[in-house]
Amino acid sequence: MKLYVKYIGRVGFHVNGEGVTEQLSEKAKGILLYMALNNKEYHRNQLKQLFWCDFNEASANRNLRHAIWNIRKVFRTVDANFDVLINVSKSVIKLNHSLVIERDIDYFDQLMKRESISEVEMNSCLEDFGQDFLENFFISDSQDFNNWVYYERESFRRKYFNHLLSLAKRFMGEEKYNMALKILNNLILLDSYNESLYLMIMKLHVKNGNKSFALHTYKEAKRVLREELNLGLSKEMKVYYQVISKRVNEKSDLKSNQLNLDFNRIINSDNKMTIIITDQMNNINQFKYDFLSFNQRPLIELSKIPGRRLPYEGVFEFIDEYAHLFQGDIAIQALNDISAMKTQHIDALVLFNQLSDFLKKHQREKIIVVIYNLAYMDDKFIDFVSYIYRKDSCHNIQFLIAYNKNWETSRIKFFIDAMGIMDDINIIEG
Amino acid sequence: MDLYLIKNCQVIDMVTEQTQQKEILVEKGVIKKIESPGIIHCEKTYDLKGKTILPGFIDSHMHLIPSCIDQYAINLENAKSIEEILELIKIERERNPETNMIIGSRLTEFSLKEKRLPTKEELDRVAKDIPVFLSSIEFHTVTVNSYVLHQLNLPLSLEKIIRDENNHPTGQMVNNASIIARKKMYEMFSEKNLKQAFEKVYQNIIKNGITSLIAIEGGFLFHNKHVDFLVKNKLDYPIDIDILFSTTDVNKVKVLGLNKIGGDIFLDGSFRSRNAKISESYSDAPGETGKLFFSQEEIEDLIETCILENLQISVHAVGNVGIKTLIDAYENVYKKYPKKDYRHKIEHFELPNEEDIPRVKKLGLVLTMHPSYEHFFRGEGGMYDQRLGKERSLKTNPLRQIFDAGITVAGGSDSHILPANPLLGVHSAVNHPNINSRLTTFEALKMYTINGAYGNREEHLKGTIQEGKMADFVVLSDNPLTSNSNELINISIEQTIKNGIVIFSKDDQ
Numbered sequence: 001m002k003l004y005v006k007y008i009g010r011v012g013f014h015v016n017g018e019g020v021t022e023q024l025s026e027k028a029k030g031i032l033l034y035m036a037l038n039n040k041e042y043h044r045n046q047l048k049q050l051f052w053c054d055f056n057e058a059s060a061n062r063n064l065r066h067a068i069w070n071i072r073k074v075f076r077t078v079d080a081n082f083d084v085l086i087n088v089s090k091s092v093i094k095l096n097h098s099l100v101i102e103r104d105i106d107y108f109d110q111l112m113k114r115e116s117i118s119e120v121e122m123n124s125c126l127e128d129f130g131q132d133f134l135e136n137f138f139i140s141d142s143q144d145f146n147n148w149v150y151y152e153r154e155s156f157r158r159k160y161f162n163h164l165l166s167l168a169k170r171f172m173g174e175e176k177y178n179m180a181l182k183i184l185n186n187l188i189l190l191d192s193y194n195e196s197l198y199l200m201i202m203k204l205h206v207k208n209g210n211k212s213f214a215l216h217t218y219k220e221a222k223r224v225l226r227e228e229l230n231l232g233l234s235k236e237m238k239v240y241y242q243v244i245s246k247r248v249n250e251k252s253d254l255k256s257n258q259l260n261l262d263f264n265r266i267i268n269s270d271n272k273m274t275i276i277i278t279d280q281m282n283n284i285n286q287f288k289y290d291f292l293s294f295n296q297r298p299l300i301e302l303s304k305i306p307g308r309r310l311p312y313e314g315v316f317e318f319i320d321e322y323a324h325l326f327q328g329d330i331a332i333q334a335l336n337d338i339s340a341m342k343t344q345h346i347d348a349l350v351l352f353n354q355l356s357d358f359l360k361k362h363q364r365e366k367i368i369v370v371i372y373n374l375a376y377m378d379d380k381f382i383d384f385v386s387y388i389y390r391k392d393s394c395h396n397i398q399f400l401i402a403y404n405k406n407w408e409t410s411r412i413k414f415f416i417d418a419m420g421i422m423d424d425i426n427i428i429e430g
Numbered sequence: 431m432d433l434y435l436i437k438n439c440q441v442i443d444m445v446t447e448q449t450q451q452k453e454i455l456v457e458k459g460v461i462k463k464i465e466s467p468g469i470i471h472c473e474k475t476y477d478l479k480g481k482t483i484l485p486g487f488i489d490s491h492m493h494l495i496p497s498c499i500d501q502y503a504i505n506l507e508n509a510k511s512i513e514e515i516l517e518l519i520k521i522e523r524e525r526n527p528e529t530n531m532i533i534g535s536r537l538t539e540f541s542l543k544e545k546r547l548p549t550k551e552e553l554d555r556v557a558k559d560i561p562v563f564l565s566s567i568e569f570h571t572v573t574v575n576s577y578v579l580h581q582l583n584l585p586l587s588l589e590k591i592i593r594d595e596n597n598h599p600t601g602q603m604v605n606n607a608s609i610i611a612r613k614k615m616y617e618m619f620s621e622k623n624l625k626q627a628f629e630k631v632y633q634n635i636i637k638n639g640i641t642s643l644i645a646i647e648g649g650f651l652f653h654n655k656h657v658d659f660l661v662k663n664k665l666d667y668p669i670d671i672d673i674l675f676s677t678t679d680v681n682k683v684k685v686l687g688l689n690k691i692g693g694d695i696f697l698d699g700s701f702r703s704r705n706a707k708i709s710e711s712y713s714d715a716p717g718e719t720g721k722l723f724f725s726q727e728e729i730e731d732l733i734e735t736c737i738l739e740n741l742q743i744s745v746h747a748v749g750n751v752g753i754k755t756l757i758d759a760y761e762n763v764y765k766k767y768p769k770k771d772y773r774h775k776i777e778h779f780e781l782p783n784e785e786d787i788p789r790v791k792k793l794g795l796v797l798t799m800h801p802s803y804e805h806f807f808r809g810e811g812g813m814y815d816q817r818l819g820k821e822r823s824l825k826t827n828p829l830r831q832i833f834d835a836g837i838t839v840a841g842g843s844d845s846h847i848l849p850a851n852p853l854l855g856v857h858s859a860v861n862h863p864n865i866n867s868r869l870t871t872f873e874a875l876k877m878y879t880i881n882g883a884y885g886n887r888e889e890h891l892k893g894t895i896q897e898g899k900m901a902d903f904v905v906l907s908d909n910p911l912t913s914n915s916n917e918l919i920n921i922s923i924e925q926t927i928k929n930g931i932v933i934f935s936k937d938d939q
Contacts, residue, residue, distance in 0.1 A: 138580045140558040143551055146576050147598045161586055191586040193606070226678050229606050230650045230696050230723050363685040395685050 001075065001082050002100040005036045008108075008156075009131035015078045023077070027051050027063070028070040030145050033134065036101050037152070041094040050145045068093070104128065105156065112163040119179055122167070126186050129160055161190055168200070177208040185328040192224055195234055202240060211244055216298035216325070219365060245296065261287070261428065263294040266400070267368065272389060273399040274426040275374075275416060283430065284402050288372050291400070298325055298367040303376035314381030315351065316342040318369070331362050352384055356393040363396050370400045374415075375407035382415050389419075433457045434930075435470055439478035440909055443895035444485050444879045447872040449911055454483070456901040459929030464897055481924055482909040484875065485895055486641025486902030487852040488882030490798045491693065491777060491842025494645035494671070495656035498627035499619060500535060500846045506564065507536040512548045515564070519556045531618055532557055534564035537573065549594075550576050550601025563615040565608075568702040569651060572611040573602045584610055609650055616653035624659060631850075632667055636934040638851045639904035639923040642670040642882070642892060644842070646693030646777075649676025661686055668928045672886060678732055680739050691736060692744040693777060696723050698752030701780070701807075701817045706749035708781065713819035720749050729759045733774070737767055742887070744775035744798065753782045757789050764793060773887060777842075780826050781818070787828070791835045796885040800844045801859035801874065802851070803827060808863045829859055830867045840885035841877030852878040856910065857918040871910050871918065901930035 006012035011029060013021045024032065030051060035042060044064060051067070052060035068085055075084040085093050095101070108129050111121065133153040139145055164183050171180035184201050191197065198221035205214035218233075218241045225231040266274050276287060300321040302314065319339045326332050338354050371377060388394045403412065419425045436454040441464070443450065455463040455470050463470055504522055509515045519532055539547045553562045553575035562575040574582075579599055584591065590607035592600045603611045635643065645664075648657040657675050664671040675683050676694035683691045698720055699705025704712050707720040724732070729745070736743040747756040756776055764772075772794065779797045782790075790797065804827055807813040814823035832839055841859075843850045859874035869877075883893030891900050905925035910918055926934035 132583065136580075138577070140554075140577065143554060143576060146580060147596075150579065150599065151597070157586060193585050194587045223679055226650075227654075228650055229609060232723070232725060232728050363682060365681055396681060 001079055001084070001096070001098065002102065003032075003036065003084075004102045004104075005033065006104050007033070007037070007133055008104050008129050009135050011134055011137050015075055018078060020074045020078075023070075023074045025067060025070050026139050027142070028067045028074075029137075030139055030142065031067055032071055033137075034145070034148065035095055036103065039095055039101060041088050041092050044091045044093065047093075050148065051139070051142045053144055054141060105133075108160070108163075112167070117167065122179060122183070126164075126183070130186055130189070133157065157190065161187060172200075172204065172207075175207075177204050180204055181208070182327075188328045189330070193229060193231075195221060195225070195237060199237055199240060202237075202244070206244055212295055212297065212299045213325070214244055215241070215296050216365070219298075220328075223365070261290070261430075263291060266426070267295075267297065267398065269426065270424060271398070271426045272394065272424045273385075273401065273419065274428065275419060276400075276402045277405055277416070277427065277429045278402070279405040281404060284373055284404055287402050291370060295368065298365060300325055300367060300369045302369065302371045303373045314377045315355070315384045318381070318384070319355070325367065326362075326364065329364070334358055335362075348380055348383065352387045355384070356388050356391045359388060359397070360391075360393040360395075366396050366398060368398050368400055370402075372402055373407075374401050374403040374412060375409070379411045382411055386415060386418065389422075433462075433472060434474035434476055435472035436476045436478060436483065436903075437467065438480055439905070440480065440482040441895055442482060442484045442875070442909070442911060444876060445894050445896060447870075447911070449482070449909055454895065454901075456930040459901050459931070461895065461897055461899050461901050464895065478905055478925075482906045483895070483903050484906065485879045485893055485899075486904050486926065486928060487639045487878045488840070488886070488892065489635075489640050489643040489843050489845070489850060489852060489878070490840035490882045490885055491800065492643050492645055492845045492850055493647070493652070493847070494628075494631065494643070494845075495624065495647055495659065496652060497631045497846035497850065498624055499533065499616070501627040501630050502619075502623060503533040503535040503565075505536055506534045507538070507567070508541075509537070510541065511543045512546075512552060515542075515548055516552060516556045519553070519562065523557065529560070530620075531560055531615075532562040533615065533619075534562070536567045537564045537571075538567055547571065547573050547602050550574060550579060550599065553601060561615070561618055563611065565612065568700060569612065570608060570703055571602060571604050572608040572615075574611055575601060578611070578614065582611060582614055612651070613653055616655065621659065625663070628663065628667075632669075633934075635850055636669065636926045636928075637923060637939075638849075638853070639906075639926050639934075640669065640850065640852060641902040641904070641926060641928045641933075642672070642886075642888075644672045644674050644693070644886060646674045646676055649694050651694060651696075652676070654682075657686065668931065668933050670928075674744060680735050680741065683741060684739060689740075690742040690744065692775075693746070695732070695743075695745045697729060697745050697747045697756050698722055698749050700748055702813055704817065706780070707751040707755070708749035708818075709751050710822070712817050713822070714816050720751070722752060722755060726755060726759060729756065730763050733759055733763045734766070736774075737763065737772065742773055742775070744777050746777045748778045748780045750781050750783045750786075753779060754786050757786050757793070757795075760793050760795060761789065769794070773885060775840075775885060779832075781822070782828065782832075784828075784831070787831055787835050787837070790832075791837045795837070796881075797832065797837060797839045798842045798885065799827060799829065799832075799839050799877070800842050800848070801827065801829065801855045801862070801869075801877070802843065802848050803858075804862050805854065805858040806848060824864050826864075827862070828864075828867045829862060829869050829873075833869060833873055838881050838884050839877055840882040841874075853910075853921055853923070854919060857915075860915045860918060871913075871915065875910065901927065903927040 002016055004014040013024065013032065031047060048060040048064055052063050055063065072084055075082055084096050084099060086096050088094055111117065111125055133156040134149050137149060164187055168180040168183040181201065181204050184197055188197050198217055202214040202217045205217060222233055225233060278284060302317060316339060319335060323332050323335045323339060335358055420427050434456055436456060441450045441452040451467055452464050453467050453470055454461060455472060504518050506515055509518065522532060523529060539545055557575055558577065561578045563578060564573040579601060584607055588607050588610065590603060590605045592602040594600050645660055647660060648654040657673060660671065660673050673688055674690055674693035675688055676692060677683065678695060698707035704715055704718055705721045707722050712718045733743060745756055747753045760774060773796050775796045775798055777798045779799055814826055841852060841855045843855060855878060856874040859869045860871050862868040880889060880893035883889045892902055904923060907922040907924055910921055913921060922936065924936045925932055
């Protein structure tokens with residue numbers, strides 16, 4: 001006979017592969033959770049104290065007997081001859097020694113002991129074990145049991161945190177920066193006020209060649225700590241921020257841009273969109289180089305590589321990049337849900353509407369969406385940009401679009417003509 | 431009434447320190463004309479029967495949503511024992527069986543015979559199936575039952591939950607953990623209950639003659655969803671509710687279309703919590719001098735950002751070091767930008783250094799102060815006395831010196847901490863326990879009228895009774911300018927008129 005107990009997330013019991021959770025009373029579940037975790041002998045008085053401490057002796061006895069009967073009955077529905085609870089003596093019980101107990105938390109321990117972990121295994125680990133120990137499992141009249149749950153929950157959370165932090169450090173050592181980043185961004189959800197996590201993320205972004213993400217992380221840490229707890233950042237964080245800001249600025253001084261663009265003025269203006277039109281491909285490449293050297297704001301880069309958006313459309317590329325930029329932000333789940341629709345056929349208007357609503361609600365720090373070559377984007381994406389502009393749902397987004405005139409299509413021409421007459425759109429030709 | 435004449439009244443227009451026999455013609459919510467009796471002819475008249483009329487009161491610092499939540503809270507200030515607290519919770523549950531959470535406020539262990547706070551197990555005895563949150567007076571500690579504890583999910587690095595000898599949480603949370611617990615409480619408080627409570631709070635506000643207020647909401651002490659609630663619902667009420675969002679996130683404020691920020695941006699803390707930053711130790715805690723929550727550079731950065739974003743900023747500063755730090759910050763930032771009529775603010779300004787007062791004037795800062803602190807916190811054994819000692823507590827809220835320096839001071843009630851009652855504020859300023867800090871009645875009334883309007887950049891619309899301004903009035907039973915100073919507190923509000931419409935009348939009560 002095999003019992004599988006799911007301790008992480010919503011509680012679950014399977015006997016020989018068959019789900020039996022719903023057949024157990026709350027206290028029967030509690031007893032089974034408690035006994036299956038350590039699998040020892042238990043005095044009945046101990047169980048009565050855990051679950052019926054406020055009951056008189058007779059009532060507590062009766063309730064315990066009933067819960068034990070409930071547990072036995074559930075196992076007997078699978079095997080009529082199997083007694084899951086053995087009476088060691090009149091007052092001591094234990095789980096049948098022939099019962100094979102499997103627990104989800106054991107898998108976590110095994111995984112953490114392994115010398116190497118693949119990306120797929122890591123992803124499923126984050127998904128399976130990122131939830132709480134016995135999530136929402138609370139028996140209102142069983143104070144001692146609740147204290148036990150609270151203690152175990154804290155212990156597991158700490159263990160999970162420490163193991164994953166070690167794993168992230170291991171990945172950093174192996175230069176698997178994206179995997180390390182994914183872990184750290186998950187840990188931030190558990191401990192959103194932990195400055196050292198933010199600092200590690202910043203350093204990883206820098207190692208990964210993504211300084212603007214590092215600067216964004218700094219600002220996010222600053223915002224969270226100030227907004228939630230009225231705390232400032234540590235000196236270490238500030239010094240590191242200054243170091244990387246300086247590096248970004250130094251780089252921008254190396255080369256003046258050939259288009260003679262005043263990025264400072266463009267970015268700090270109230271314009272929602274700037275469209276740079278040129279007929280020289282060199283200018284577009286120069287623009288890309290110069291802009292990246294200049295920029296310190298959170299950034300979404302689109303059309304960096306031709307064909308990147310295949311097999312899915314440019315709108316979903318935007319969604320995924322946006323979700324990546326704000327990973328760790330709990331509100332992004334809604335965007336991930338929209339992203340999951342990329343494999344389905346979905347009406348463009350429905351998609352635009354959902355995205356527009358999301359962007360309206362998700363007003364965070366100002367970000368720049370830079371499109372290095374508008375001609376690489378599909379018509380649907382151009383429709384989408386027009387839509388959210390018209391719906392006024394991109395308050396915190398500033399579009400910076402470069403466009404090679406030689407690659408003009410009728411859709412692009414229509415877009416440029418329509419945008420060209422708007423007050424808050426800046427068109428630069430060069 | 432689109433067009434009517436207010437007659438038979440004593441007008442204190444708050445332009446001059448005089449009481450005048452005038453008649454006021456109101457058209458479509460605006461003061462059309464003011465003349466001596468008998469000059470204006472109008473079919474419809476409103477007879478004030480000789481009573482005194484002033485501009486409607488402006489409360490420049492009020493916590494509106496926490497005041498609403500207080501409507502649901504059990505006041506534990508006078509509880510003498512843990513058993514009494516449990517009994518009060520039991521009574522509340524019996525009185526309102528539908529209630530889905532228990533909130534208690536103003537709990538202090540010092541007044542309990544056990545000299546300790548209740549444990550979660552004790553609270554579970556009377557409420558194991560619904561959330562219970564009990565807050566201390568200064569929000570420093572929150573005590574919860576097991577039900578709440580299991581839902582809190584406190585971040586790992588927040589080790590501020592108190593544990594017993596078995597390492598089990600007692601249900602008491604301090605400092606940062608208490609902030610998280612309070613946020614959870616606000617999240618659990620339903621919008622429906624908030625709306626019901628809002629109605630009661632609104633009635634109390636208009637009963638006190640308030641026609642405009644600045645609601646200080648959101649931020650780390652409260653909840654940002656309160657700002658969303660107010661943005662959504664404030665237009666349902668005829669009074670003007672301006673929102674001061676206590677955040678440092680400029681983008682959030684801009685997105686909401688607000689033109690001001692702050693209020694409860696805590697540069698330092700409070701005397702009660704002994705974290706207002708002062709130069710000499712607290713009298714009852716040698717060695718403790720409070721705390722600055724921002725570095726000089728951080729507060730200057732924030733002010734600079736607000737100037738660049740064209741937002742009016744209000745920062746909380748209480749102790750003399752906190753106040754000096756803030757004035758230094760304004761001064762440093764103003765050096766970078768050509769001086770304009772910014773009207774940035776300092777909230778509270780309770781214990782300034784004498785030499786810093788003229789600097790406020792020079793910088794054109796506006797102060798929001800709360801004279802009723804002197805009414806409630808002063809006196810032998812009072813909070814000021816305990817924390818600051820006799821000599822230093824004589825220097826709190828030096829209104830006379832501030833007015834003499836020519837500084838504009840707006841008056842705020844700091845409700846929900848203290849009552850939303852401008853006349854109590856006037857009384858407290860005029861009867862300041864320190865004779866040298868007292869204001870005249872006219873000056874004190876300015877705090878709640880024209881100075882409030884000026885601080886909110888609305889002096890062209892409100893704050894005085896002048897032609898072209900909004901017909902916002904408060905009608906008083908007696909003339910405060912001719913009443914004895916110690917009788918001011920006994921003056922009653924007869925009517926409150928907003929945009930020419932009577933929204934409160936004592937006769938209807």
